[in-house]
Amino acid sequence: MQNTRFIRAKSLLLALSALVGLVSLTGCNHAITNLTPSVLAENPSQIYTISTRVKPDAPEVVPGSLLVRIIIDGQSFDMKKSALGRDIYEFEYQLPAGRAEIAYYFLINYKYVHQGVVNAREEFSDVVRSNIVGRYVLSLETNRGPVGARISVLGRGFTAQDTVTFDGTSARTVYDSPTSISFFVPAVESGRNYKVEIAGANGTSAVGTFRVDSTAxxxxxxxxxxxxxxxxxxxxxxxxxxxxxxxxxxxxxxxxxxxxxxxxxxxxxxxxxxxxxxxxxxxxxxxxxxxxxxxxxxxxxxxx
Missing domain, CATH: 2.60.40.10 (Immunoglobulins)
Structure with a gap:
């Protein structure tokens, strides 16, 4: 009877150990950090850089064993080390014609040493998305001025429906061309900074920070x-x-x-x-x- 209990207990421990081992081998891990903006400015080549920072969640990773891949459009692609910094990997993605959104996730495989034994591990990120927008801001003519001043914004993809806002307060906006719009600083409190954005059919785009100066x-x-x-x-x-x-x-x-x-x-x-x-x-x-x-x-x- 005691032997039977011992065998059952041993079997249970083995099952739990196997389960723990399975969890450690694969799963969604926060050691993978997406560095790609959720909004990407449209460009003529339609090639976009997707990047991530990878820090394997293991104390002793076997050198040269780390493989970083991106899963996109149902396909797996190897990512290359970036010159931007340590642990950063990149992939140059050619966006298919007619698409305005990219959905993807990252997958890493590596080996690590635990108690003298070499183990294999696989980890993956959540699915993330980036939207391609035709409007983006290149520069703000100036970052300060009085109420009523006319300020130009240079960029691309502007439309007559775009409106400039100061912390949510609409400013009188003038559509000059697809590459330029102007706005008049609204009658807001002077002597402080405001978050300036452009809102319209193409969504909301950040312009920058503008300080409203006092004028008598x-x-x-x-x-x-x-x-x-x-x-x-x-x-x-x-x-x-x-x-x-x-x-x-x-x-x-x-x-x-x-x-x-x-x-x-x-x-x-x-x-x-x-x-x-x-x-x-x-x-x-x-x-x-x-x-x-x-x-x-x-x-x-x-x-x-």
Whole structure:
């Protein structure tokens, strides 16, 4: 009876050992790190570099035994060591025509020594995906400027539907060409940095970081009293000349039926702009301007 129990216990231990050994021989391992961006800019050759960092999860790997492969499109390809750094491997992938997504995973095989015995191990990564986008940003004309400044972005694949955002706040965007768009710095709080992105049909692309500088501005006269149809001039004056491209002043009002006015742009190199304000329907409200100094500039308007 005791011998039977001993045999059963021994069999159970052997089964558990085999299971542990099986788990150690194959499995998904975090020692494989994908270094390929999830979004890749489209290029004319349609060849994309897929890279990974491999650090086998074993204390003593047999030299020369490591084989790194990529499984893509149902095929296995050997990866080569990269000149970018130690433990980094690369594969040059030719994207088939008409494809805009790459799905793949990494597979490694190697031998290691444990308690004087040479063992074989296989590990693999999760399936990862990279999307090919036709739009990408090459450069931002400048990384700082005041509210209202017109800034150019150079790149490729821009469309008329693209919109520039500052931490999610939409900026007035001008489509210049497939390789260039411009935006006017929106009326956001000055003196801080903002994350700038382009959103549109091709997804969202990072542009960079933009710092909004503070600029002082005065308005004269400081209030308006008009009759219906009467015209009065309003002058906006900066303390420094407007930058290249001019400075757009995003003037808003809470009395749109009472105030008729054109867009206000201070020309490049100038310090002021004067526009004509026409009285509309009788009413009262204000003209508002944000982003210049602390708080908000308000010009009271009354139309009788």
């Amino acid at each position: 501005l005065t308005v004269s006269p400081t209030s308006l009293a008009l009759t219906r149809g009467q015209v009065q001039e309003l002058t906006f004056t900066l303390t420094t000349p407007a930058p290249t491209g001019g400075l757009l002043l995003d003037v808003t009002t809470d009395a749109p039926d009472s105030v008729i006015m054109p867009e206000v742009v201070v020309p490049a190199g100038s310090t002021s702009a004067t526009v004509s304000i026409t009285g509309g329907k009788p009413g009262s409200g204000s003209l508002f301007l944000k982003g210049f100094g602390e708080g908000e500039i308000a010009v009271p308007v009354t139309v009788k």
